[in-house]
Amino acid sequence: MTAIAPVKAKSIKATNLNLYYGKFLAVKDVNITIEPNKVTALIGSSGCGKSTFLRSLNRMHELVPGAYADGEVLLDETDIYASDADPVQVRRQIGMVFQAPNPFPTMSIYDNVAAGLKLNARKIKKADLDAIVERALRGANLWDEVKDRLGKPGMGLSGGQQQRLCIARATAVEPDVLLMDEPASALDPISTLAIEDLITELKKEYTIVIVTHNMQQASRSSDNTAFFNIEGTGKPGRLVEVDTTEKIFSNPSNKETEDYVSGRFG
Ligand SMILES: Nc1ncnc2c1ncn2[C@@H]1O[C@H](COP(=O)(O)OP(=O)(O)OP(=O)(O)O)[C@@H](O)[C@H]1O
Numbered sequence: 001m002t003a004i005a006p007v008k009a010k011s012i013k014a015t016n017l018n019l020y021y022g023k024f025l026a027v028k029d030v031n032i033t034i035e036p037n038k039v040t041a042l043i044g045s046s047g048c049g050k051s052t053f054l055r056s057l058n059r060m061h062e063l064v065p066g067a068y069a070d071g072e073v074l075l076d077e078t079d080i081y082a083s084d085a086d087p088v089q090v091r092r093q094i095g096m097v098f099q100a101p102n103p104f105p106t107m108s109i110y111d112n113v114a115a116g117l118k119l120n121a122r123k124i125k126k127a128d129l130d131a132i133v134e135r136a137l138r139g140a141n142l143w144d145e146v147k148d149r150l151g152k153p154g155m156g157l158s159g160g161q162q163q164r165l166c167i168a169r170a171t172a173v174e175p176d177v178l179l180m181d182e183p184a185s186a187l188d189p190i191s192t193l194a195i196e197d198l199i200t201e202l203k204k205e206y207t208i209v210i211v212t213h214n215m216q217q218a219s220r221s222s223d224n225t226a227f228f229n230i231e232g233t234g235k236p237g238r239l240v241e242v243d244t245t246e247k248i249f250s251n252p253s254n255k256e257t258e259d260y261v262s263g264r265f266g
Pocket residue numbers: 021026044045046047048049050051052053064237
C-alpha cells in the first residue's frame with residue numbers, strides 16, 4: 001500500500017456528558033480526552049454504554065427518537081453540540097464504521113466510495129473523483145483487490161472486503177475522526193487481522209475510537225483504553241478509567257478494571 005504521510009488529526013474532549021434515551025439515563029457523566037492520531041479502545045461489559053457513548057461523539061445518538069445528550073463534546077476547540085452546529089457536517093467530520101459491513105446494496109464498488117462526496121453540493125470533476133476513490137481504496141488496503149472491477153456491486157465482495165470498502169467510504173470525505181463500533185466482530189480471523197493492521201495504518205491520518213469486546217484486539221491495536229462499567233440493571237453506564245492500553249491491561253488503577261481485564265467478570 002502507498003505510505004501515508006502523517007497528518008495532524010483532531011482531539012475529542014467530552015465534559016460532563018450524560019446520554020439519555022427518553023427518561024432513561026444510559027451513560028452518566030463522562031469526562032474524557034481522546035488524543036489525536038491515536039487509537040482509543042472502549043471496553044466494558046454488555047450494556048454499559050460503549051456504543052451509546054461512541055454514537056454521541058458524532059451526534060448519531062440523537063437519531064434514536066427521544067434520545068439526547070447533555071454536556072459538552074469538543075472537536076479540538078469546536079463544540080459539536082453548539083446550537084449553531086450542523087449535525088450533518090459533524091458526521092462528515094467524524095465518520096462511523098459499523099459492526100456489520102453495510103455497503104449500499106444497489107451501488108457499485110466505485111459508487112459506494114464516492115457516495116458521500118456526491119452528496120456534497122460542490123460538483124467534482126470525474127478525474128478528481130477517480131483520484132479520491134483510488135486514494136480511499138488504497139488507504140483501506142483494498143485497491144489491488146478491486147481495481148479491475150470498480151463497476152461491480154459492492155455486495156459482491158467478501159465480508160472483510162466489504163468492511164474495508166465501508167472504511168474507504170468513510171475516509172473518502174476526509175473526516176478528522178473515525179468511530180468504529182466492533183468493526184471486526186462479524187469477520188473471520190484473517191479479515192480481522194487485516195482490519196487491525198489497517199486501523200494501525202489509519203491512525204497516521206485520523207483519530208480513531210473503537211468499541212471492542214475482544215480484549216486481545218484492544219491490546220493489539222489501541223494506544224489508549226477506556227473501561228466502562230455499570231452498577232446494575234437500569235443503572236447508567238459510567239467511565240471507570242482511561243489510560244494507556246499497556247497500563248489498563250497490566251496495572252490498572254481501579255479494582256473494577258482489573259477484575260474485567262483479568263476475566264473475572266463481563
Ligand atoms: N435505541 C435504544 N433505545 C433505548 N435504550 C437503548 C437503545 N440503545 C441502547 N439502549 C440502552 O442503553 C444502555 C447502553 O447500551 P449500549 O448499546 O450503548 O451498550 P454497549 O456497552 O454498547 O453494549 P453491547 O456491548 O452489548 O453492545 C443499555 O441499557 C441499552 O439497553
